[in-house]
Amino acid sequence: MAGPLKTSLATAAAMVGLGALVAAGVVWSGAYNVAADDPHWAPVHAVIEAARSRSITVRAAGLEPPDLADPERIRQGSGNYDAMCAGCHLAPGMAATEMSRGLYPPPPDLSRAAVEAAEAFWVIEHGIKASGMPAWGGSMDDAYIWNMVAFLQAMPSMDADQYRAMVAGSGGHDHGGGETHPHQGDGDPGHHGASADGDAGEVIEHRHADGTVESHPAPQAALPETAPDTADDGHDHQH
């Protein structure tokens, strides 16, 4: 090997070694703040954002959406959206929640702009690492996810009244098994006396196929003006 090439290879190796050492020092010192209330340093944010966006685009590329204009799909998807997503992603006429304000990265307000259909499907099925976005594919069949995607395309053109009317006529939280239906009374002692007409302020619990239970205020109470002090865990609380 010629002398100059040898020297430049050795220099490159030394620089890589130094870089790794500096990176290890930064990690070990705790200098990088992981707090959700302290946004990423701009270059870090740019890299993470590009990685997230490319990862989703590449993986969603092969997905073929069904007919998303089908009103029946949109209607069915609205009930699941209201029960499972609005607490983070909001809805027409809904004010910010503790989760929509406090999470970082922030959940986008999906009532304002539709996400490309195949990408939305992929994200709902698989979730996004190290963010608040859960993977729902474990408890929901593809057809129900597509229904929600259909609803997401329609939501930005709805006002608050249209949204509430659609959710009320949607059949509620239903994705083909796994979730419980408190209104039918299955003897689960965890229920808080939900009644068939859905009194404001009541709490509905859902048990998924994997045994996890989620609870939230009934749809009418999910809007801040009627239940300002009801957290998404269903317990009243004070600040």
Ligand code: HEC
């Ligand atoms: C606990 C809060 C939370 C819940 C509940 C939640 N999400 Fe998310 N979601 C997030 C966060 C945070 C992000 C942004 C992640 C990121 O930017 O890396 C996100 C991202 C998304 C995106 C991608 C948006 C984009 O611009 O690329 C879609 C679509 C989405 N969520 C749909 C849903 C649906 C549908 C539901 C209900 C089944 C849901 N989410 C429930 C927190 C949540």
